[in-house]
Amino acid sequence: MRIYSNILILTMAILASGCTGRRGMEHTPPPGWVSERPVSSMHYIGIGSAAPNPIPGEALRTAKERAAADLVGEIALRVESTSLLESEEKNGQVQQDFTSTISSRAEERIAGFQVVDVWEGPRGAFVYYRLDKARYAAERNARKQDAIDLALLEYEAGRTDMDKGNLQGALNHWGTAILGLEEFWNEVNRAQIGGEEVSLEPHILRTMRESARNIHLRAAVDAVLLNAEGDFKFPLGLHATHEGVNAMGLPLQYRYHNGTYLKQATEFTDEEGTVVANIQGVAPKRPDVNLNCTLDLERLFKAAGLNSVLIELLGDIHVNSISLPIEVEMPTVQIRPAPNSQLGVEAHSSTITVLRSVLLDAGFKILDNGAYSDFSLTVELRSETRRPSGELGNFHTAYVEGGLVLRKTGGDIVHQIVLDRVKGVQLDPSTALNLALSNLAESIREKHANNLIRALR
Structure with missing residues (x-):
């Protein structure tokens, strides 16, 4: 108690x-x-x-x-006055990023x-x-010197990559150097490079721009030739160098009009600084006959890991490009009745006339002698005629069907087209057959012309 x-x-x-x-x-x-x-x-x-x-x-x-x-x-x-921040005073994004960085490091600044x-x-x-x-001043100066020392190391690492033709790696190092100095963008950060005192960030930015501008492009040929001998395909070698050294890992963008739309692609160079662009499916008539190739800066900056602020600081960079013509050598074609065709040679005239018209309009050349042609197009026709009966009274009905076979000069089949049955109805059986043959010819123009043209290209 x-x-x-x-x-x-x-x-x-x-x-x-x-x-x-x-x-x-x-x-x-x-x-x-x-x-x-x-x-x-x-x-x-x-x-x-x-x-x-x-x-x-x-x-x-x-x-x-x-x-x-x-x-x-x-x-x-x-x-x-000559700091990076002052030189970019009109760039709102750079100012905003700098302010954000200073705010995020507030605790470090007042340690x-x-x-x-x-x-x-x-x-x-x-x-x-x-x-x-x-x-505070002593600690800030120490942080600044550390940042400058690290930036110089990144700069030299970038130069080493550039000497090896690795622009992508060099840009990554140089971008890291500039961002490492971001707390001090309001000051002029001087350092010795190559025996000369420079303002560090502007010097590195100039180096980045000049390195991109000094990429040299060349094509393996002066003109691309698409012809039947090469199956209308061409593996075009595109080569990139920097001061004579093969430039690896570079995104090269090439584009050309195929007659229907502008075709473009971006591919990265290999260790030899080469990209192979496979050119195919090009029509002889198109708005632009040239292939154009340039360095794809957007893809390059992304691959190098540069953020939007660094890209804004770099600004517009004029890079080299090349242009070369794509020539389409239209193949020669012989059109003739197939040896196994049921109908006589004259019965093929309407079909062959339409085929000649379609191919000539597309730019192909028609030869009578198959020995000198690139392709042989044979027409095989079959017919059936029925006598009048029942509701048809005195009318005769003729049916025609068959096929088209496209071969290379050596005899290899490239394309086959089945011609569906069509008919013609007339009092005279011969007239009915001619009408069916005419209808067949028009069905070829409407249904099969485009497929035939694509097969020849």
Whole structure:
């Protein structure tokens, strides 16, 4: 019983002591810095305050955050006239990224600050921070020198890659160097490169632009020739070099019009600096007869890992390009009745006439002598005539069907077309057959002409 009594007395004493302490705190007058901001030539000052909050510790936490922000705001960033930031003052994205970086590194910038005083009262919570200016300057200079040293290492690594023809790797190193200096873009960051003192970021940016501009492109031939001998396909070699060294890993974009639409593709060069563009399916008549090739900067920057800020800093870069004609040598074709055709030679005339017209309009050449032609097109026809009966009265009905076979000069079959049955109805059986043959010829023009032309190309 005596033990419980002692615990009760101790608890009441603690509660009484707590109440007395809080009443004393509430009546403690605020220090002078709460109402009048301190001024110091030796320190940066940060004052933060927050209104009372029913959540324990919340007002003090907020006051500390505001004191830190106020301290950061005291450290003015002077933008030097020839710094990267000044030269890009009209570029909102660069300015925004720099501001974001400085904000994200605020805690690092004020490391080592002192908590001078903290006061809590009826008016809320108040916090007083300060940072020694000399210490801050020394630490910032040390960070800047470290950033410059690392940037120089990245720059040299980029030069080594460029000597090997690896522009993609070089751009990655140089971009890393510039971003590593981002906290100091408001200053002129000088360093020795090749025995000369340079402003580091502008020098690296110039090196990046010049390296891209100095990529030289050439094609394996002066003109692309598509003909029957090559199956109207051509493997075009495109070669990239930098100062005579094969340029590997470069995205080369090539484009050409195939007669229907503009065809384009981007492929990366191999270790020999080469891309093989497979040219095919090109019509002889098209809006532009040339193939154009250039360095695809968008794909290059993406492959090199450059972010949008670096791309904005690089600006527009004029790179080399090449252009060469694509010539389509239309094949020669012989058109003749097939040896196994059921109908005579004259019966093939309407079909052969339509085929000649279709191929000539597409630019092909028609030869009578198969020995000199690139392709042979044979026409095989079959017919059936029925006498009048039933509702047809005195009319005769003729049916015609068959096929087309396209062969190369050597005899290999390239394409086959089945000609579906068509009919002609007339009083005279010969006239009915001629009508069926005419209808067959028109069905070839309407249904099979495009497929035949594509097969010949």
